[in-house]
Amino acid sequence: MTRNDRHLSLDALRAAVADGSVDTVVVAFTDMQGRLQGKRLHGQYFLDVVVEHGTEGCNYLLGVDIDMNTVGGYAITSWERGYGDMEFVLDLDTLRVLSHLPATAMVQCDLVWPDHRPVVQSPRGILKAQLERARELGFTALAGTELEFILFEDTYEEASYAHYHDLTPANQYNVDYSILGGTRIEPVIRDIRNHMYAAGMNVEGSKGECNFGQHEIGFLYDEALVTADNHAVYKTAAKEIAAAHGKSLTFMAKYNEREGNSCHIHLSLRGLDGGLVFWDEGAGTRSALYDHFVAGVLATMTELTLLYAPNINSYKRFADGSFAPTTIAWGEDNRTCAVRLVGRGAGARMENRVPGGDVNPYLALAAMLAGGLHGIENELELEPALEGNAYAATGRGKVPGSLRDAREAFVSSAVARKAFGDEVVDHYTNMADVELAAFGAAVTDWELKRSFERM
Known part of the structure; x- marks a missing residue:
């Protein structure tokens, strides 16, 4: 069940990738500054791999300033902790076409640690908790x-x-x-x-x-x-x-x-x-x-x-x-x-x-x-x-x-x-x-x- 009839179901995305009307999927979360951060994936790779196994991003993305400088003082991310990964958890309810970009869809994500604990500092997670x-x-x-x-x-x-x-x-x-x-x-x-x-x-x-x-x-x-x-x-x-x-x-x-x-x-x-x-x-x-x-x-x-x-x-x-x-x-x-x-x-x-x-x-x-x-x-x-x-x-x-x-x-x-x-x-x-x-x-x-x- 999609949020409305202009959002994509996973089956609709599969059909769009198959007929070539979508070839890129943006996987993104919202960072502390309110910006979308993530990666662009080939549509077929997204369907074959990411839908089932997910994808990751560096945990410094929740510990940088507006210029993307790594800065101190954050408990979850630092040089001492090795700047490891967070996992992007796809929220397929958010799957949509971005018609202003060529052949592109987007899905928004929650964040969890590799052991699947939620990243409680994630803005989307903070709202979901309330x-x-x-x-x-x-x-x-x-x-x-x-x-x-x-x-x-x-x-x-x-x-x-x-x-x-x-x-x-x-x-x-x-x-x-x-x-x-x-x-x-x-x-x-x-x-x-x-x-x-x-x-x-x-x-x-x-x-x-x-x-x-x-x-x-x-x-x-x-x-x-x-x-x-x-x-x-x-x-x-x-x-x-x-x-x-x-x-x-x-x-x-x-x-x-x-x-x-x-x-x-x-x-x-x-x-x-x-x-x-x-x-x-x-x-x-x-x-x-x-x-x-x-x-x-x-x-x-x-x-x-x-x-x-x-x-x-x-x-x-x-x-x-x-x-x-x-x-x-x-x-x-x-x-x-x-x-x-x-x-x-x-x-x-x-x-x-x-x-x-x-x-x-x-x-x-x-x-x-x-x-x-x-x-x-x-x-x-x-x-x-x-x-x-x-x-x-x-x-x-x-x-x-x-x-x-x-x-x-x-x-x-x-x-x-x-x-x-x-x-x-x-x-x-x-x-x-x-x-x-x-x-x-x-x-x-x-x-x-x-x-x-x-x-």
């Missing part, structure tokens, strides 16, 4: 992620040669909801929409956003794991499709001083039978369980921000009047708050506005579930909604202002250690330490401009 925790309490989770990006006329190579300065955005003015602005770059956006639909994603549509060249493509709400899997594939494919058009795009949280790239995450729970648990149909209001869940997300927001905002650059988004939140509060359809509640009945859901376009969807969804289930289990009371401008609010908590602040809150979080385990908390704390050390050693353009002559 989904299982929810299931034990009688719930399934539905989610949607809203990724923004900025599209440039420059190729990735040209952008690199220019040191990512003075690039030409695809639009020269604010095109938020602008049909004309969208038409300007429709050849790229249309290709992304259609290729993602062919890859099994349920595409809603696209729209312009505020920053120059900024756009968003929306996808339908789905099971949380499906949403995270699709998010990872879409993020890579969008870059590949832009490159095929001689352009580039970035999902980084804050490319310049204008609006950053957000990734608002919508989430709700259902009963195991699909029944509503976030809404009291008789009273026509939110359920007590919904309130407890939101209270838990808010109560743990500071200590889990590291999983919503994992990079130095992530924190540049959090500025007053930016549509990125600074105040930890909730509101009814209030976009100035960290958490916005929207919808009624089956559409009732919470929107977490803290994550940026650089977020790892598995980790962010796992954090929301961990916080929300903490709220349910402890029957946390939901504070009153914030009305008006949250940027001007007093007496409420603030979103951590730096990676260092988020790191300190995460490493000492009892909720995180109970939900994820010490191995996971220590692993992602080290990831933050690596980034902080790298940034601390860098000399920025800001320093050079201010200091070269005048100091």
Whole structure:
């Protein structure tokens, strides 16, 4: 049973390899930084060998920085441990055609050690553990992620040669909801929409956003794991499709001083039978369980921000009047708050506005579930909604202002250690330490401009 009729069954893949319409299978997992990592296999080899026996990859893939440098501090991977292998466990539910690439299919994977113990630090495994925790309490989770990006006329190579300065955005003015602005770059956006639909994603549509060249493509709400899997594939494919058009795009949280790239995450729970648990149909209001869940997300927001905002650059988004939140509060359809509640009945859901376009969807969804289930289990009371401008609010908590602040809150979080385990908390704390050390050693353009002559 495939996720939908645009996903491939194994039998359909066999037929496609036999008739030559597929000759390559990408086997990939999502790493700490949210990137797809893996290998391309010949289609027949995949069917003859990998389907039954699996394949492997070096365990340093869960212990490198963004530049793929091997770094210290990780318990699971090091020179001393010999940088051995992890096994890729195929999730055939994710098998799909990548129509933007020639004759190519893809399957996503979980990770286990050679003795078949799970690699608990794997982002997909972390989310699956929280989904299982929810299931034990009688719930399934539905989610949607809203990724923004900025599209440039420059190729990735040209952008690199220019040191990512003075690039030409695809639009020269604010095109938020602008049909004309969208038409300007429709050849790229249309290709992304259609290729993602062919890859099994349920595409809603696209729209312009505020920053120059900024756009968003929306996808339908789905099971949380499906949403995270699709998010990872879409993020890579969008870059590949832009490159095929001689352009580039970035999902980084804050490319310049204008609006950053957000990734608002919508989430709700259902009963195991699909029944509503976030809404009291008789009273026509939110359920007590919904309130407890939101209270838990808010109560743990500071200590889990590291999983919503994992990079130095992530924190540049959090500025007053930016549509990125600074105040930890909730509101009814209030976009100035960290958490916005929207919808009624089956559409009732919470929107977490803290994550940026650089977020790892598995980790962010796992954090929301961990916080929300903490709220349910402890029957946390939901504070009153914030009305008006949250940027001007007093007496409420603030979103951590730096990676260092988020790191300190995460490493000492009892909720995180109970939900994820010490191995996971220590692993992602080290990831933050690596980034902080790298940034601390860098000399920025800001320093050079201010200091070269005048100091």
